[in-house]
Amino acid sequence: DTAVSQTPKYLVTQMGNDKSIKCEQNLGHDTMYWYKQDSKKFLKIMFSYNNKELIINETVPNRFSPKSPDKAHLNLHINSLELGDSAVYFCASSQDAAGVSFAYEQYFGPGTRLTVT
Amino acid sequence: AQKVTQAQTEISVVEKEDVTLDCVYETRDTTYYLFWYKQPPSGELVFLIRRNSFDEQNEISGRYSWNFQKSTSSFNFTITASQVVDSAVYFCALGNNNAGNMLTFGGGTRLMVKP
Numbered sequence: 001d002t003a004v005s006q007t008p009k010y011l012v013t014q015m016g017n018d019k020s021i022k023c024e025q026n027l028g029h030d031t032m033y034w035y036k037q038d039s040k041k042f043l044k045i046m047f048s049y050n051n052k053e054l055i056i057n058e059t060v061p062n063r064f065s066p067k068s069p070d071k072a073h074l075n076l077h078i079n080s081l082e083l084g085d086s087a088v089y090f091c092a093s094s095q096d097a098a099g100v101s102f103a104y105e106q107y108f109g110p111g112t113r114l115t116v117t
Numbered sequence: 118a119q120k121v122t123q124a125q126t127e128i129s130v131v132e133k134e135d136v137t138l139d140c141v142y143e144t145r146d147t148t149y150y151l152f153w154y155k156q157p158p159s160g161e162l163v164f165l166i167r168r169n170s171f172d173e174q175n176e177i178s179g180r181y182s183w184n185f186q187k188s189t190s191s192f193n194f195t196i197t198a199s200q201v202v203d204s205a206v207y208f209c210a211l212g213n214n215n216a217g218n219m220l221t222f223g224g225g226t227r228l229m230v231k232p
Contacts, residue, residue, distance in 0.1 A: 041206055042224055042225070043208060043210075045222075105152065106220065110160065
């Protein structure tokens with residue numbers, strides 16, 4: 001069974017479009033995350049979310065918004081796509097023991113390669 | 118602000134050589150966590166190890182070992198008797214709960230192990 005899954009694996013779209021990437025975890029974790037990995041392999045946190053709080057990396061444009069229909073899902077919605085949004089996006093999840101999320105490791109999904117043309 | 122530096126962008130070794138990947142971090146917090154992740158050519162991110170700031174004991178897991186030194190703010194990773202399957206990008210990461218449960222990653226070190 002896949003612990004953290006993402007769909008689609010590949011997404012090619014044109015500038016200006018709106019798109020979503022779905023993420024699901026079946027680990028029963030409380031906290032989920034979105035990361036962006038650019039062409040130079042640099043990984044950057046975008047969001048951290050549990051059922052209580054959304055933490056946003058201040059550098060993330062407000063065109064990006066996470067949406068969580070339930071505890072097992074954290075989807076990433078992107079409005080008005082730009083060329084610079086091309087990257088691999090990773091979803092991750094971790095347990096949250098009384099607020100000490102880093103007491104546990106983060107499990108990553110397989111990534112979604114987004115190409116904006 | 119937190120920062121993780123992996124000064125080695127690429128390392129190339131021949132199979133069976135030992136190799137050490139360096140990681141230096143910066144944080145003002147006294148409680149923090151350090152991680153290493155592996156990203157093979159297939160692209161997924163694989164968890165290798167987690168260390169908290171109160172545990173400076175070095176760890177060995179098979180051919181992998183980690184050296185955590187708070188005095189130099191370093192958390193280095195050594196692969197003994199490297200194998201071709203070790204070829205990957207390795208990331209060091211730092212986290213603490215004051216940063217909103219967010220991990221700060223280093224730039225990664227690409228390790229190429231040649232047969």
